[in-house]
Amino acid sequence: MRAGLLLWASVAGLAIASLLVGGAGFGIPDWLILWDIRVPRTALAILVGGGLGISGAVLQGALRNPLADPGLLGIGGCAAFGAILVFYWGISALFAPALPAGAMIGAALGCATLMAFAGQALSGPSLILAGIALSAFASAFIALALSLAPNPFALAEITFWLMGGLEDRSLSHLALAAPPILLGCAILLRLGRRLDALSLGESTAATLGLDVSRTLLLCCAGVTLAVGAGAAVAGGIGFVGLVVPHLLRPLVGQRPGAVLAPSLAGGAALLLGADLLARLAPLLLPLGSEPRLGVLTALLGAPFLVRIARQVAP
């Protein structure tokens, strides 16, 4: 409980800092800048980060694997591919909601593939390998789309988007992404008991009265909404779902259900912090522009993967 309060307090603190820090430095900005630039950016960092954090916690619980993460398992890649197809054919310019829809369809396909794999009682390592295969497949299709790009501008735009970021997002982006992310998080937050039961394995969970396939379906739906819509507005941002539950377990315990709500707050805090870092970096270091947010989270997250891999090695 105390850990939860602390996490939400840090989300609030970071959100206030995020509203006060910009390209011009630290200070109270104009109303216009605050409302049209800082508020969407801050709110999106909270929503996207929270969605990624809780999605990671749910996937780890459902698949009983501490290495599960929407990015590592290829769900993020599939979402990116779905979004790129929409980009590519210019559908998103005609009809804005097509972008999150495309990303969510991609995420749903990736998620369903993985759950079908997991349903065949695959061991932990082979599930991760299946995720890597899915991820490679998505990357190959993305590369194909890039190599067939109609012009260098499209190429640059897609590449930039793939690296993830929250700069220059408007209130309309927020309006597009917030409903599906919030709905996804609401679905995922209610899965605690079901994930607790799954920690004994699918058979035993079923004898405890759990409807296993319905549970996996709900996981898929929630992760698809949260990760798909998040990817549509923020691009490729990885490792949040892996790192956050892992950091929180020593504080809140190992029970899968106990990690869910804190992971929502932790993901929001982590992405807010990383986004602040991205904005502060050009002020502190001789950089021409902000480092991409997805690049930062990967730089922070990849060493964690090594650490977790060492812990779970038999």
Add this chain to the structure above:
Amino acid sequence: MIALNGFSASLGGHAVLADIRFSAGPGEFVAICGPNGAGKTTFLRALAGLLPGSRRPDPREMAYVEQGARCAWNLTISEVAALGRLPYGDMNAAAITRALDSCGVRHLAERRIGEVSGGQARRAMLARAFATSPKALLLDEPVADLDPHAAHEILHLLASFAKAGGLVIAVLHAVDLAAAYATRMVVMAEGRIMADDAPLAALPAAAKCFGLELGEDRSPRLLYSRHLGEH
């Protein structure tokens, strides 16, 4: 209380259970014996309602502990036992404490299950089943990898559960242990029930399935010499 009426099951076109007729009630401790691949686990899963076409018992009345049961996360032992309350959706502290007590792991309640011995972890998983306060326990190889002392303790616990009016159905590899503790023995081979009787009466059939010899005292004894001669 629990019954199968002419149940059959196949895996990949291969019959693993053929026309199983079985029923058991309160106060019984049924040991399921038989060689590897006889269909014991499948039989138990059918009783637990885990096979297509089998009836799922009320989760509050039946607790199932699978072979080599483990917890995916490094929970504390009291958290593991608390999972047994999921069918009720409550955290009945009295039931959890009682389960920890009867399985002899109450003093380890706050230890993590990955940090205790194999036997203690096995008891913790059993405490999870007891915490449901079930009428029936279905256990797959509950003492398979335990030392003789720990095995006897767990079987003693199960026998007293049955004496108190519970039903225990356990897959047991050790025929001698089954004979010592169970009130009834089901001998299986090739997906069929070969014998279903009081342990002493079923022992000859069990011995035959395992290639064992019954000594003068009717205790099963391995026929090492015959196997060595054959191979």
